[in-house]
Amino acid sequence: MPNLLEVRDLSKRFSSGGGPFRKARSMHAVNGVSFDLPEGRVIGVVGESGCGKSTLARLILRLIEPSSGAVAFDGDDLLAKTPAQMRKLRARMQMVFQDPYSAIDPRYTLTRAVAEPFEVQGVKPARPMAEEVAELLEMVGLNPGLASSYPHQISGGQKQRVGIARALALRPSLLVLDEPTASLDVSVQAQIIGLLEDLRTELGLTYLFISHDLSLVKYFCDEILVMYLGRVVEALPDTAAPARHPYTRTLMESTFEPDPKKRRLIAPLEGEVPSPFDLPPGCAFADRCPQASALCRTETPALSSETGHAVACHHPL
Amino acid sequence: MLSVRDLGVAFGAVEPLSGVSFSVDKGETIGIVGESGSGKSLTAMSVMGLLPLIGGRITGGTIVFDGQDLTKLPERAYRKLRGGKIGLITQNPMTSLDPLKKIGPQVDDVARLHLGMNANEARARTEEILGTLRIPEPALICDRYPHQMSGGMKQRIVIAMALAADPDVLIADEPTTALDVTVQAQIIRLLDDLVKQRDLALVLITHDMSVVAQTCDKVVVMYAGRAVEYGPVEAIFDRPRHPYTQALIACIPRGLDDTARLTGIEGTVPTVINYPKGCPFHPRCPRAEAICATDPPTFSVEGDSAAACHFAEVAHAQPA
Numbered sequence: 001m002p003n004l005l006e007v008r009d010l011s012k013r014f015s016s017g018g019g020p021f022r023k024a025r026s027m028h029a030v031n032g033v034s035f036d037l038p039e040g041r042v043i044g045v046v047g048e049s050g051c052g053k054s055t056l057a058r059l060i061l062r063l064i065e066p067s068s069g070a071v072a073f074d075g076d077d078l079l080a081k082t083p084a085q086m087r088k089l090r091a092r093m094q095m096v097f098q099d100p101y102s103a104i105d106p107r108y109t110l111t112r113a114v115a116e117p118f119e120v121q122g123v124k125p126a127r128p129m130a131e132e133v134a135e136l137l138e139m140v141g142l143n144p145g146l147a148s149s150y151p152h153q154i155s156g157g158q159k160q161r162v163g164i165a166r167a168l169a170l171r172p173s174l175l176v177l178d179e180p181t182a183s184l185d186v187s188v189q190a191q192i193i194g195l196l197e198d199l200r201t202e203l204g205l206t207y208l209f210i211s212h213d214l215s216l217v218k219y220f221c222d223e224i225l226v227m228y229l230g231r232v233v234e235a236l237p238d239t240a241a242p243a244r245h246p247y248t249r250t251l252m253e254s255t256f257e258p259d260p261k262k263r264r265l266i267a268p269l270e271g272e273v274p275s276p277f278d279l280p281p282g283c284a285f286a287d288r289c290p291q292a293s294a295l296c297r298t299e300t301p302a303l304s305s306e307t308g309h310a311v312a313c314h315h316p317l
Numbered sequence: 318m319l320s321v322r323d324l325g326v327a328f329g330a331v332e333p334l335s336g337v338s339f340s341v342d343k344g345e346t347i348g349i350v351g352e353s354g355s356g357k358s359l360t361a362m363s364v365m366g367l368l369p370l371i372g373g374r375i376t377g378g379t380i381v382f383d384g385q386d387l388t389k390l391p392e393r394a395y396r397k398l399r400g401g402k403i404g405l406i407t408q409n410p411m412t413s414l415d416p417l418k419k420i421g422p423q424v425d426d427v428a429r430l431h432l433g434m435n436a437n438e439a440r441a442r443t444e445e446i447l448g449t450l451r452i453p454e455p456a457l458i459c460d461r462y463p464h465q466m467s468g469g470m471k472q473r474i475v476i477a478m479a480l481a482a483d484p485d486v487l488i489a490d491e492p493t494t495a496l497d498v499t500v501q502a503q504i505i506r507l508l509d510d511l512v513k514q515r516d517l518a519l520v521l522i523t524h525d526m527s528v529v530a531q532t533c534d535k536v537v538v539m540y541a542g543r544a545v546e547y548g549p550v551e552a553i554f555d556r557p558r559h560p561y562t563q564a565l566i567a568c569i570p571r572g573l574d575d576t577a578r579l580t581g582i583e584g585t586v587p588t589v590i591n592y593p594k595g596c597p598f599h600p601r602c603p604r605a606e607a608i609c610a611t612d613p614p615t616f617s618v619e620g621d622s623a624a625a626c627h628f629a630e631v632a633h634a635q636p637a
C-alpha cells in the first residue's frame with residue numbers, strides 16, 4: 001500500500017517564561033519524529049502525559065506550525081500549501097478529540113454540529129442536508145431521531161459519536177484520533193472502539209490512534225510508536241513484538257493484565273521523569289534506566305532500524 | 318477489621334446507594350470496582366463519616382470497625398478515628414495537602430495530633446516513613462512545598478500522612494487514576510508492601526479491573542449504587558456469575574487476544590435520578606426477562622461468592 005502519510009524529522013519547540021526578569025526557556029515538545037503511515041493501516045502512538053502525543057497530532061494536521069521537518073499527505077508536501085489549499089486538504093484529514101464536551105458547541109443541535117464541516121468547507125452534500133445528517137448519525141450508531149437534541153441532552157459516549165460523525169462528514173481518508181475514549185467509561189469505550197473498527201473496514205479509513213493506554217493500543221493498532229519526552233524511542237512493527245527499548249519494557253511491565261493469575265512483579269523504578277525544559281544531555285531515560293552506561297549520559301541514541309524494528313537505545317534489549 | 322452491612326445513603330429524597338456490603342481483614346486488600354457514578358466514592362465517604370459534610374445521611378445498615386458501629390458514632394469520636402485508625406487517600410492529592418505549607422510540618426502534624434508526639438519525635442517519624450516509601454532524601458523533601466513535586470510524589474506524601482497515624486484500615490479512592498502508568502505501578506507496589514508489612518486492611522476503590530486483578534484478594538462489583546457481585550478475586554475473574562461483571566470483563570481490551578472483539582455494553586450507566594426499578598442492570602442486560610424489570614434480585618450465594626441476579630445459577634452454567 002502507498003503511504004498516505006509521511007512524517008520526516010518533525011519538531012516543535014515551545015518557549016515560555018520569557019519576561020523582564022526571567023530568561024525565556026524553550027523545550028522540544030516533539031523532537032525529530034519520522035514515520036510512514038501506509039493507506040489502510042492503523043498506527044498507535046503511546047506514551048505518558050506530556051510526551052508530545054497531542055502536539056504531534058496537531059503538527060500532522062498543521063493546526064500548529066512545526067519548528068522544522070516535513071509532512072507529506074498522499075504525496076503532497078503539506079507545509080508548502082497556502083491556507084486556502086490547506087483548508088481543502090483538511091477535508092481529507094480529520095481529527096477526533098479526547099474531550100467530547102468541548103468538541104461540540106453547546107448551543108448547536110446535533111444536526112447543526114454534524115452539518116458544520118460542510119459550512120466551513122463551503123461544500124454542499126450531494127443530497128439534502130437533513131438526509132446527509134441522518135445517514136452520518138446512523139453511520140456512528142446514533143438514532144437520527146436525536147438530530148434535534150442539544151449536547152447536554154445526550155451522554156458522553158453519544159457526544160463522542162457525534163464527534164466522529166463530524167469528522168466523517170466530508171469523507172476523509174485519514175482520521176487522527178487523540179485519546180478518543182479517555183474520558184469515557186469502559187463499557188462505552190468498548191462501544192466506541194467497536195464502532196471505529198467497523199468504520200475502518202466499511203470506509204477503508206486510515207487511523208493514527210493516540211493513547212496512553214498500551215493495552216488499548218495493542219488491541220486496536222497494527223504498529224505502535226512509543227514516545228518519551230518528545231521523541232519516538234521505539235517503533236514496534238506489530239503488537240506482539242517484544243520491547244527492545246528499556247522504557248517500552250517499563251511501560252509493558254506497568255500495564256496490568258485483567259487476570260489475577262498473571263500478576264506482574266513490579267520492579268522498583270528509580271528517578272523521576274526529567275523536566276522537559278532542562279533535558280540532560282544523552283538519553284532522556286538514563287536516570288530511570290537500569291541499563292544506562294556512561295555513553296548514555298553523553299550521546300543521544302538515534303532511532304535505528306536495521307532489523308525492521310526501530311529502537312533508539314545504545315544497549316537495546 | 319472493617320465490616321459494612323447493607324449500607325444505604327440518601328440525599329433528601331434521592332437514594333444513590335443501597336444494599337452495599339463488604340468486609341476486609343488485616344493484611345487483606347479488597348477492591349471496590351465500578352463505572353462512574355456507581356457509588357464507590359459515596360461508600361468511602363460513608364465509612365469516613367463525611368456524609369454530613371456534603372448533605373447526605375445514612376439510611377440503613379451498619380459500618381462496624383473494631384467492634385463498634387460507626388453509624389452511631391458521635392462526630393467528636395469520629396474526628397479521632399478519621400485520619401487516625403482509618404486513613405483516606407483520594408484521587409487528587411491536593412485535596413489532602415495544604416499548598417502553602419511545607420511537606421515536613423504537614424506530615425508531622427498527623428503524628429502530633431493522633432499519637433501525641435512532640436515536634437522532634439514527629440519529625441523523626443515523618444522522615445522514617447518517607448524513607449520506607451522510597452522517597453529519596455526525606456530531610457530535603459520535608460523542606461519543599463507541594464507545588465515543587467510531581468503528581469506521583471505528592472500522592473506518596475498523602476500516603477505518608479495516612480501512615481503517620483499508624484492506621485489499621487486504609488481507604489484509597491482511585492489513588493492512581495490521575496497518574497501515569499509507570500507511576501501507578503510504583504504506587505500499587507508500595508500499597509501492596511504496606512498491606513503485607515504493616516498488616517493493613519486496604520480498601521482499594523477503582524474503575525480499572527486490571528488494577529483489581531493485580532492487587533486485590535477480594536472484589537465487590539458495584540452498579541447503579543448497589544453491590545451486584547462479590548467474592549474472591551480469582552472467582553470473580555474466572556467464573557463471574559453476574560451478567561454485568563461478565564460484560565465488564567469483556568470490555569477490557571486484551572493486547573494480544575485479537576479474536577475477541579470489543580462490543581461494549583449497550584446503553585449507558587444510569588444516573589441517580591433514573592436508577593431503573595427491579596434489577597438496576599435490566600435495561601442493558603442481554604439476559605433480562607420480565608421479572609428483572611419489576612423485582613430486585615437477591616444475592617445467590619455460592620461458596621464465598623455471591624451475585625445479585627435472578628438467573629445467577631443459569632448464568633454460571635452458560636458463561637457469556
Ligand SMILES: Nc1ncnc2c1ncn2[C@@H]1O[C@H](COP(=O)(O)OP(=O)(O)OP(=O)(O)O)[C@@H](O)[C@H]1O
Nearest residue numbers: 014016029048049050051052053054055056212276
Ligand atoms: N501551546 C503550548 N505552549 C507551551 N507548551 C506546550 C504547548 N502545548 C503543549 N506544550 C507542552 O508540550 C509538551 C507535550 O504536550 P502534549 O500535550 O503534546 O503531550 P501529550 O503527550 O498529549 O500529553 P497528555 O497525555 O497529557 O495529553 C508538554 O510538556 C506541554 O506542556
Ligand SMILES: Nc1ncnc2c1ncn2[C@@H]1O[C@H](COP(=O)(O)OP(=O)(O)OP(=O)(O)O)[C@@H](O)[C@H]1O
Nearest residue numbers: 328333352353354355356357358359360371588589
Ligand atoms: N452530594 C451529592 N448529592 C446528590 N447525589 C450525589 C452526591 N454525591 C454523589 N451523588 C450521586 O451518587 C452517585 C454515586 O456517586 P459516587 O461519587 O459515589 O460515584 P463513583 O462510583 O465514585 O463514581 P466515579 O468513578 O465517577 O468517581 C452518583 O449518581 C452521584 O450523582
Ligand code: SF4
Nearest residue numbers: 283286289296313314
Ligand atoms: S540509551 Fe542507555 S539510558 Fe537510554 S534507554 Fe538505552 S540503555 Fe537506557
Ligand code: SF4
Nearest residue numbers: 596599602609626627
Ligand atoms: S437480574 Fe435480570 S437484568 Fe439483572 S443481571 Fe440478572 S438477568 Fe440481568
Ligand SMILES: [Mg+2]
Nearest residue numbers: 053054055178
Ligand atoms: Mg494529549
Ligand SMILES: [Mg+2]
Nearest residue numbers: 357358359490
Ligand atoms: Mg468516585
